Amino acid sequence: xxxxxxxxxxxxxxxxxxxxxxxxxxxxxxxxxxxxxxxxxxxxxxxxxxxxxxxxxxxxxxxxxxxxxxxxxxxxxxxxxxxxxxxxxxxxxxxxxxxxxxxxxxxxxxxxxxxxxxxxxxxxxxxxxxxxxxxxxxxxxxxxxxxxxxxxxxxxxxxxxxxxxxxxxxxxxxxxxxxxxxxxxxxxxxxxxxxxxxxxxxxxxxxxxxxxxxxxxxxxxxxxxxx
Amino acid sequence: xxxxxxxxxxxxxxxxxxxxxxxxxxxxxxxxxxxxxxxxxxxxxxxxxxxxxxxxxxxxxxxxxxxxxxxxxxxxxxxxxxxxxxxxxxxxxxxxxxxxxxxxxxxxxxxxxxxxxxxxxxxxxxxxxxxxxxxxxxxxxxxxxxxxxxxxxxxxxxxxxxxxxxxxxxxxxxxxxxxxxxxxxxxxxxxxxxxxxxxxxxxxxxxxxxxxxxxxxxxxxxxxxxxxxxxxxxxxxxxxxxxxxxxxxxxxxxxxxxxxxxxxxxxxxxxxxxxxxxxxxxxxxxxxxxxxxxxxxxxxxxxxxxxxxxxxxxxxxxxxxxxxxxxxxxxxxxxxxxxxxxxxxxxxxxxxxxxxxxxxxxxxxxxxxxxxxxxxxxxxxxxxxxxxxxxxxxxxxxxxxxxxxxxxxxxxxxxxxxxxxxxxxx
Numbered sequence: 001x002x003x004x005x006x007x008x009x010x011x012x013x014x015x016x017x018x019x020x021x022x023x024x025x026x027x028x029x030x031x032x033x034x035x036x037x038x039x040x041x042x043x044x045x046x047x048x049x050x051x052x053x054x055x056x057x058x059x060x061x062x063x064x065x066x067x068x069x070x071x072x073x074x075x076x077x078x079x080x081x082x083x084x085x086x087x088x089x090x091x092x093x094x095x096x097x098x099x100x101x102x103x104x105x106x107x108x109x110x111x112x113x114x115x116x117x118x119x120x121x122x123x124x125x126x127x128x129x130x131x132x133x134x135x136x137x138x139x140x141x142x143x144x145x146x147x148x149x150x151x152x153x154x155x156x157x158x159x160x161x162x163x164x165x166x167x168x169x170x171x172x173x174x175x176x177x178x179x180x181x182x183x184x185x186x187x188x189x190x191x192x193x194x195x196x197x198x199x200x201x202x203x204x205x206x207x208x209x210x211x212x213x214x215x216x217x218x219x220x221x222x223x224x225x226x227x
Numbered sequence: 228x229x230x231x232x233x234x235x236x237x238x239x240x241x242x243x244x245x246x247x248x249x250x251x252x253x254x255x256x257x258x259x260x261x262x263x264x265x266x267x268x269x270x271x272x273x274x275x276x277x278x279x280x281x282x283x284x285x286x287x288x289x290x291x292x293x294x295x296x297x298x299x300x301x302x303x304x305x306x307x308x309x310x311x312x313x314x315x316x317x318x319x320x321x322x323x324x325x326x327x328x329x330x331x332x333x334x335x336x337x338x339x340x341x342x343x344x345x346x347x348x349x350x351x352x353x354x355x356x357x358x359x360x361x362x363x364x365x366x367x368x369x370x371x372x373x374x375x376x377x378x379x380x381x382x383x384x385x386x387x388x389x390x391x392x393x394x395x396x397x398x399x400x401x402x403x404x405x406x407x408x409x410x411x412x413x414x415x416x417x418x419x420x421x422x423x424x425x426x427x428x429x430x431x432x433x434x435x436x437x438x439x440x441x442x443x444x445x446x447x448x449x450x451x452x453x454x455x456x457x458x459x460x461x462x463x464x465x466x467x468x469x470x471x472x473x474x475x476x477x478x479x480x481x482x483x484x485x486x487x488x489x490x491x492x493x494x495x496x497x498x499x500x501x502x503x504x505x506x507x508x509x510x511x512x513x514x515x516x517x518x519x520x521x522x523x524x525x526x527x528x529x530x531x532x533x534x535x536x537x538x539x540x541x542x543x544x545x546x547x548x549x550x551x552x553x554x555x556x557x558x559x560x561x562x563x564x565x566x567x568x569x570x571x572x573x574x575x576x577x578x579x580x581x582x583x584x585x586x587x588x589x590x591x592x593x594x595x596x597x598x599x600x601x602x603x604x605x606x607x608x609x610x611x612x613x614x615x616x617x618x619x620x621x622x623x624x625x626x627x628x629x630x631x632x633x634x635x636x637x638x639x640x641x642x643x644x645x646x647x648x649x650x651x652x653x
Contacts (some may be wrong), residue, residue, distance in 0.1 A: 009456055015460065019470075102460075102489075104462060167470055172486055216476050218469050218483055
């Protein structure tokens with residue numbers, strides 16, 4: 001899986017590369033408009049993570065050009081420009097997703113995974129992890145043929161954890177993934193505890209090993225090998 | 228009372244005082260001039276009569292004959308000898324022999340000697356009645372005053388319409404003016420120096436305020452903006468840090484508060500961005516949104532928070548209420564109000580949500596003391612009731628959204644311990 005990360009902030013870029021490489025993605029980087037333009041047009045990528053404010057030009061122009069040469073390329077815009085207009089313009093120009101900065105790395109990883117899945121496995125998209133089978137488009141999950149009855153929130157939570165296997169997903173990332181901005185209204189993560197507890201209980205009841213572990217109160221990790 | 232009406236009234240009051248005083252001045256001046264003239268005329272006639280007594284009259288019968296021809300000349304024989312050559316003027320009423328009406332006369336009298344006999348020579352003439360004179364002057368003054376009054380009203384009307392127009396235009400522009408609009412109002416050019424100066428001064432002040440406000444707004448937006456990238460680095464580095472193999476529990480206990488404050492900073496900068504965005508943009512695309520559905524959705528999403536505070540939820544919602552608004556903004560408004568009422572509630576308290584066709588109100592139990600309404604909507608102002616972790620921008624954002632959407636947000640404290648926020652929709 002080859003990704004192109006377009007980001008001019010070196011520290012941020014380093015974080016992205018570090019996290020996504022550990023997710024077994026092949027990451028190429030571009031830090032300027034010109035570099036990004038060259039790589040985008042010459043190669044094709046599973047997904048392009050595009051920052052809008054770049055030295056040398058506007059990311060939206062880049063997006064316009066990309067759509068001319070590689071229509072249908074998968075693009076996630078990450079931007080500090082929170083203006084609603086930018087978001088709409090980006091999505092209208094063919095971007096698939098828009099993630100405002102600052103974002104959580106697990107969230108970006110989950111969005112990339114969702115986008116890649118949507119692009120590559122149209123309709124038949126089965127995630128197999130250990131004994132767990134997850135049919136993403138149908139929003140169904142089962143443990144060794146025993147179907148799980150998950151609420152929408154629990155299913156979203158499961159997808160987030162599956163997209164970040166072996167990594168610690170912090171409570172804040174989970175809260176934001178589950179409820180968007182409303183998570184910020186409350187600093188307690190009681191609903192996160194409750195949802196994770198319910199998900200763990202349902203998995204265990206279906207006979208799955210305890211895949212989900214809490215890490216020192218920081219967050220949770222989904223790991224098949226540990227179980 | 229309008230400025231022009233006020234000056235006109237004062238002017239008219241003064242004009243009537245002058246008119247009344249003028250009546251008496253006119254009267255006395257005319258009266259005096261008239262009498263000086265009459266007296267001089269009488270004196271001359273009397274001298275002509277005296278000359279005639281020396282040159283043409285021969286007998287006392289001639290004197291009586293003259294009186295018969297001219298009633299205004301009379302020789303009254305005197306029984307007592309008086310020294311001659313002393314004029315005596317007097318006013319007297321006499322019956323006019325032709326009209327039979329009493330008539331005012333002015334008379335000059337002098338003692339003369341005729342053929343060794345003393346006579347009092349009286350020469351007189353009918354004069355204008357004093358009362359008639361006064362009435363005439365009053366009528367003239369009244370006509371003048373009426374003309375003055377009418378003229379003033381007409382002139383004032385014309386002045387208001389023509390010369391004061393730039394002033395009223397400027398006033399209108401100022402009344403319409405709001406600091407957060409994008410341009411200072413355009414003031415109509417005028418040739419009147421005072422209004423020119425006024426417009427120039429207003430233009431200067433407004434322009435400066437506009438620039439200051441713009442700079443302030445841009446500053447807030449840029450500051451919030453500039454925060455996003457460092458925050459993104461902070462967040463992602465923390466995300467990587469928690470992945471570190473061999474992370475100890477002690478290290479984790481140091482990281483956890485970092486995650487929490489990063490979260491809070493993120494919320495703060497996003498709220499600031501949203502606020503500056505709301506301040507800047509006057510128009511947001513609107514659509515027809517079912518407010519009742521929005522409220523129900525948010526109540527559903529907040530069920531866990533309601534449970535964790537052991538709050539009792541009471542709702543009274545109309546089945547459906549279509550409003551024209553921006554959907555994202557409406558979502559934030561409802562979410563902020565509901566979260567606010569949950570966060571500031573007492574454990575085991577009540578949350579009452581009412582939606583009618585006119586208003587949306589959220590009421591929560593809390594301290595039995597009214598909150599200062601002006602501080603409630605102030606941005607980032609430290610409040611004693613602020614909860615740790617809250618950034619204090621929820622209500623200011625709610626208010627700004629209401630302003631942008633044409634709603635009215637207000638705080639009410641009608642029952643002890645019940646804090647209510649009301650959104651007037653129509």
